[in-house]
Amino acid sequence: xxxxxxxxxxxxxxxxxxxxxxxxxxxxxxxxxxxxxxxxxxxxxxxxxxxxxxxxxxxxxxxxxxxxxxxxxxxxxxxxxxxxxxxxxxxxxxxxxxxxxxxxxxxxxxxxxxxxxxxxxxxxxxxxxxxxxxxxxxxxxxxxxxxxxxxxxxxxxxxxxxxxxxxxxxxxxxxxxxxxxxxxxxxxxxxxxxxxxxxxxxxxxxxxxxxxxxxxxxxxxxxxxxxxxxxxxxxxxxxxxxxxxxxxxxxxxxxxxxxxxxxxxxxxxxxxxxxxxxxxxxxxxxxxxxxxxxxxxxxxxxxxxxxxxxxxxxxxxxxxxxxxxxxxxxxxxxxx
Amino acid sequence: xxxxxxxxxxxxxxxxxxxxxxxxxxxxxxxxxxxxxxxxxxxxxxxxxxxxxxxxxxxxxxxxxxxxxxxxxxxxxxxxxxxxxxxxxxxxxxxxxxxxxxxxxxxxxxxxxxxxxxxxxxxxxxxxxxxxxxxxxxxxxxxxxxxxxxxxxxxxxxxxxxxxxxxxxxxxxxxxxxxxxxxxxxxxxxxxxxxxxxxxxxxxxxxxxxxxxxxxxxxxxxxxxxxxxxxxxxxxxxxxxxxxxxxxxxxxxxxxxxxxxxxxxxxxxxxxxxxxxxxxxxxxxxxxxxxxxxxxxxxxxxxxxxxxxxxxxxxxxxxxxxxxxxxxxxxxxxxxxxxxxxxxxxxxxxxxxxxxxxxxxxxxxxxxxxxxxxxxxxxx
Numbered sequence: 001x002x003x004x005x006x007x008x009x010x011x012x013x014x015x016x017x018x019x020x021x022x023x024x025x026x027x028x029x030x031x032x033x034x035x036x037x038x039x040x041x042x043x044x045x046x047x048x049x050x051x052x053x054x055x056x057x058x059x060x061x062x063x064x065x066x067x068x069x070x071x072x073x074x075x076x077x078x079x080x081x082x083x084x085x086x087x088x089x090x091x092x093x094x095x096x097x098x099x100x101x102x103x104x105x106x107x108x109x110x111x112x113x114x115x116x117x118x119x120x121x122x123x124x125x126x127x128x129x130x131x132x133x134x135x136x137x138x139x140x141x142x143x144x145x146x147x148x149x150x151x152x153x154x155x156x157x158x159x160x161x162x163x164x165x166x167x168x169x170x171x172x173x174x175x176x177x178x179x180x181x182x183x184x185x186x187x188x189x190x191x192x193x194x195x196x197x198x199x200x201x202x203x204x205x206x207x208x209x210x211x212x213x214x215x216x217x218x219x220x221x222x223x224x225x226x227x228x229x230x231x232x233x234x235x236x237x238x239x240x241x242x243x244x245x246x247x248x249x250x251x252x253x254x255x256x257x258x259x260x261x262x263x264x265x266x267x268x269x270x271x272x273x274x275x276x277x278x279x280x281x282x283x284x285x286x287x288x289x290x291x292x293x294x295x296x297x298x299x300x301x302x303x304x305x306x307x308x309x310x311x312x313x314x315x316x317x318x319x320x321x322x323x324x325x326x327x328x329x330x331x332x333x334x335x336x
Numbered sequence: 337x338x339x340x341x342x343x344x345x346x347x348x349x350x351x352x353x354x355x356x357x358x359x360x361x362x363x364x365x366x367x368x369x370x371x372x373x374x375x376x377x378x379x380x381x382x383x384x385x386x387x388x389x390x391x392x393x394x395x396x397x398x399x400x401x402x403x404x405x406x407x408x409x410x411x412x413x414x415x416x417x418x419x420x421x422x423x424x425x426x427x428x429x430x431x432x433x434x435x436x437x438x439x440x441x442x443x444x445x446x447x448x449x450x451x452x453x454x455x456x457x458x459x460x461x462x463x464x465x466x467x468x469x470x471x472x473x474x475x476x477x478x479x480x481x482x483x484x485x486x487x488x489x490x491x492x493x494x495x496x497x498x499x500x501x502x503x504x505x506x507x508x509x510x511x512x513x514x515x516x517x518x519x520x521x522x523x524x525x526x527x528x529x530x531x532x533x534x535x536x537x538x539x540x541x542x543x544x545x546x547x548x549x550x551x552x553x554x555x556x557x558x559x560x561x562x563x564x565x566x567x568x569x570x571x572x573x574x575x576x577x578x579x580x581x582x583x584x585x586x587x588x589x590x591x592x593x594x595x596x597x598x599x600x601x602x603x604x605x606x607x608x609x610x611x612x613x614x615x616x617x618x619x620x621x622x623x624x625x626x627x628x629x630x631x632x633x634x635x636x637x638x639x640x641x642x643x644x645x646x647x648x649x650x651x652x653x654x655x656x657x658x659x660x661x662x663x664x665x666x667x668x669x670x671x672x673x674x675x676x677x678x679x680x681x682x683x684x685x686x687x688x689x690x691x692x693x694x695x696x697x698x699x700x701x702x703x704x705x706x707x708x709x710x711x712x713x714x715x716x
Contacts, residue, residue, distance in 0.1 A: 003662075007510035007578065011517055014582070018521045026620040054619055055535040062526035062590055068563075069556060069587025070548045076559035087562060130357060133350050143354050145703065147361045152699035153692045154648030156667045160674060160688035161368045164384060176383045178367065210361065215710065222711050242346060271552050274650045278671050293554050294651070297561070304558050311554040322550045329546040333539060 018061065025057045074315065080308040087304045095309045105310070108287040111201055112317075115272060115288065118202065120265040122209045124258060127216025131224055132246060134217075144221065148214035155211075155274030162207050162279070168192040195284040204286060207275050212268065216261045223257035224250060263321050270317055289314050372689045373487040376682030387485055392427075394436060394480050399461060402469035411464045418477050419459030422486065429455040429479040436478035455479060491686035501687055503661060504669040508647060508691075510578060511657070511665055515585035515646045516639055522586065523593030524635065528623050530594065531602040532609055542598070548591040557655050560584065564656065576658040584656050585649075589642045596641075599712050600634035601627060637709025640702050644695050666691040 033046035084091045099105050130147060134140035150158065167177030171190055175181040180190040193203045227250055235249045251258070273290035280286045282295065293310035296303050371384040378387070400416045407413070419426070430438040431445065431453055439445050441457040451465040455477060463475060495501050529535075530542055561575075568575030604627065612622050650667040657663045659672065670691050673684050699706065 003510055004506050007514060010579070010582075011514035014514055014518050015521060018518065022521075022525060022620075026618070030618065050618075051533075052535065055529045055533040055538075058525040058529035058533070058619075058623075059541070061522045062594060065522065065583075065587045065590050066544070066548060069560065069584065070551050070591070071544075073556035073559035074551060076562075077555050080558060080562075126357075130354070133354050136347065136350055137354060140354070143358045145700075146358050148703070149365070149696070149699060150361065152644055152648075152695040153365070154650070154667050154695070156650055156670050156674075157648075157688050157692040158364075160670065160684060161364045163674075164367045164371060164685075165364055174382055176380065178363070178383065178385070181383050181385075210364070213361075218707055218710055222707075267550050267552075271554065273554075274667075277650075278674055290552075290554055293557075297558060297655075304562065307558050311552070311558065314552045315555050318550050318552055322547050325550065326543045326546050330539070330543060333542060 021061065022057070025060075026054070029053060029057065077308045077311050077315070080304055081312055083305050085303040085305055091305065095305045098306065099309050099313075104282075104287055104292060105289075107285060108282075108289045108292045109313070111285075111287060112270065112289050114201055115205055115208075115269045116266060118205050119208050119212065119269045120262050122205075123212040123265050124216045124220075124262050126209070126213045127218075127261065128220050128251075128258070130213065131217045131221035132250070135221060135224060144214075144217060148218055150211045151214045153211070155207075156278050158207050158211060159275055159278040162210075166193045166203060168194070194280060197285040200280070200284055201286055204275055204279055207279075208269065208272060212265050216265065219261050220254065220257060223254040227253050263324070267318060267321060270314055368685055368688055371681065372491055372685035373489070374491075374682075375486065375488060376491060376680075379681040379685070387487070390482050390484050392480060392482055394478070396433070396436070396476055396478050398474035399463055399477055401474045402471055405469050408464075411466060412468050413465075414463040414469060414474070416461060417459045418455065418461050418479060419481065422459075422483070424459065424481045424483045426455060426457050426459055426479045426481045429453075429477060431475070431477065433476075433478065437480055453477070491682040492690070495683055495686040495690060501666070501669060501690060504664050504666050505690065507662070507664060508666045511581055511585070511653065512643060512646045514578075514582045515589070516642045518582060519586040519589045519593050519642060520635055520639060523590055523597055523638070524628065524631065525623065526590075526594050527597035527601050528619075528627050530598045532622075532627075533619060545591050545594050545598075549595060551591075553588060553651060556588070557651075561655060576656060576660075576663060578657070578663075581652065581656045584652055585642075585646050588652070589645070592641065593638050596638050596709060596712055597631060597634050600631055604630055633705065633708060634712065636702070636705040637712065640698060640706050641709055643698060647695055 029050055033049050035043050035046050035050065038046070080087050081095055082090060082092060130144075134143050137143070153161070164176070165178045166180075167175070168180055168190060169175050169177075175184055175190055177193075179193060184190055194200050196203075231249055231253065232245060235245050240249070271290050272288055273294060276282060276286055276288050276291045277294065282288070282291050289310055293307050293314070296307040296310060367384050370387055371379055374384065374387050397418050399418065400414050402414070404416075405412045405414045426441045428437040428440060430436040431447055432438075439455075441455055444452050444454045446452050449465075449467070451463070453461065453463055453475070455461045459481075461477060463469070469475075530538060530545070564575040564580055608626060609622055612626060617625075648667060649665075650671065653665045653668055657665065659668050664672075666687075670684075670687055673680075673687055
């Protein structure tokens with residue numbers, strides 16, 4: 001409780017510092033270059049100066065934060081990737097050559113690619129199907145809320161939840177995992193889903209799909225509602241059936257939104273870490289890039305060079321999406 | 337939406353499919369919740385779904401020890417309830433492990449030397465003997481009982497009582513609240529500047545923010561850890577502090593905050609801002625008196641996002657805050673429990689539910705803002 005109180009005090013201090021900065025700097029600017037009750041030419045000159053300076057006062061803290069926490073680390077990671085474990089001795093390309101000869105890395109890369117193909121596709125597809133179905137039934141909003149709910153649960157929490165689905169007891173014992181209980185009920189052999197190489201990756205992916213489908217559904221549902229009714233009515237008059245309308249009339253009109261949902265989930269998947277760490281910690285061939293990077297960051301006191309190289313691989317994979325996003329934003333800015 | 341299909345039989349299929357999907361999506365969470373309310377020792381031996389219906393158990397228990405016997409007439413009698421007051425219905429019982437189901441409830445069974453045992457279906461038992469009961473332990477009673485669903489809060493009591501989880505709950509709050517509030521203020525000013533002020537380089541800055549939106553957190557970890565260690569050494573303090581993680585979350589949350597808020601602020605009516613400018617209001621006044629109150633929905637959306645993200649975060653907390661008892665957050669604690677208590681499902685399930693309860697409340701209470709924020713953040 002004491003700690004919470006001190007956190008609140010810190011928060012108030014932090015907010016006050018911010019407020020003080022914004023108030024103070026603006027006040028100072030107005031005092032130094034007054035624009036009231038002065039000769040016309042002075043007012044004009046001061047107005048020019050203040051309009052030039054003020055944006056940077058507004059942006060200042062944000063730029064400092066973005067530079068220190070996001071921009072500088074990208075540059076520093078590139079530099080670090082040429083240095084040894086403590087980041088002191090220059091080792092040239094040896095981290096890179098280590099990386100591409102490292103079996104664990106190749107395994108993580110392969111797994112990440114599978115995640116990239118499976119998770120965004122399934123989550124987007126399921127989201128689209130659920131969105132179009134829930135829009136037609138009276139209790140659709142309740143259904144949506146329930147499917148959207150896992151979004152609020154942490155990856156660690158989700159891992160605990162799914163332990164109860166995937167739990168394995170050897171044959172003959174009572175199964176307390178739901179999946180194995182069903183398998184046994186239908187006369188099958190219980191399986192240890194989590195340590196079953198190759199397929200266990202898909203069981204981990206299911207967790208992320210479970211979390212992300214709600215996100216896809218919410219956004220695609222809004223996009224579906226935005227489709228003008230006339231286009232659908234015209235199709236109905238022309239005798240199209242429900243499935244034709246869905247795939248030939250509705251889906252093409254929300255293609256842009258589907259792409260956005262897809263890329264958003266893709267970025268998330270590239271960074272997937274918590275689920276793998278808590279479910280398997282990369283054992284049984286489930287390693288992924290983000291978890292391998294985390295391991296190297298702390299393994300044996302930490303190897304910053306190798307960790308940085310793995311981080312750079314993730315960055316390179318994200319870059320095409322980044323470029324595409326920036327392009328889209330620029331087009332939009334021109335439209336304004 | 338498609339009005340013509342409302343009357344077709346397809347609609348029943350839709351109902352059924354959605355119902356199926358909803359159940360599929362809810363079952364995992366429901367399973368955790370039900371598990372957390374079950375008896376610890378039952379958790380490990382039967383699936384959580386069995387807790388919902390009455391179930392048959394074959395149990396062995398001991399009667400009260402001979403020290404509790406009373407003399408009634410010429411007999412020595414031990415009485416008690418083998419179910420210990422829990423509700424349940426005993427169908428069969430027995431006194432030896434060879435025939436645990438030998439007798440129906442209510443029968444009076446002679447054991448040997450005139451000793452008798454009677455177990456009623458509600459669990460009451462009577463042991464009677466013409467001679468004194470000897471020995472230290474109570475007699476074993478085998479019984480088969482139909483037990484109704486039984487739920488208990490004992491897991492929660494245990495979890496919240498131990499200072500581990502209570503402390504990390506407070507730690508999580510300590511991290512989350514400032515890390516949610518501070519970025520909002522910084523982002524709001526920046527968003528206004530990027531939306532309504534004219535200056536060279538504005539387009540480039542907007543592009544930078546959009547670009548930084550997708551920079552993986554992993555990129556930042558090592559350089560920042562290095563910087564934090566360096567700063568810590570410089571001032572002779574620990575590199576793992578609350579201030580450090582607040583600032584880190586602020587930095588990581590800023591691109592989304594600026595992007596969301598800018599999209600919203602740019603859509604506010606131009607006339608309001610222009611007329612205020614004509615009246616001689618400075619940008620600072622406009623921001624404070626017009627923009628800030630009008631942007632409340634967008635601020636709320638971002639606040640929810642940031643709250644959920646910080647509360648649920650594991651990576652940043654493990655790297656920048658560590659796992660010492662006065663710093664460990666709920667997610668990290670839960671992860672440790674998962675590793676160390678392989679068998680103690682009672683603690684694990686209750687802890688997991690404690691960690692997800694706050695985000696779930698936020699989610700159900702403020703879903704409207706969350707959805708609005710999502711739409712503003714990605715559909716634009």
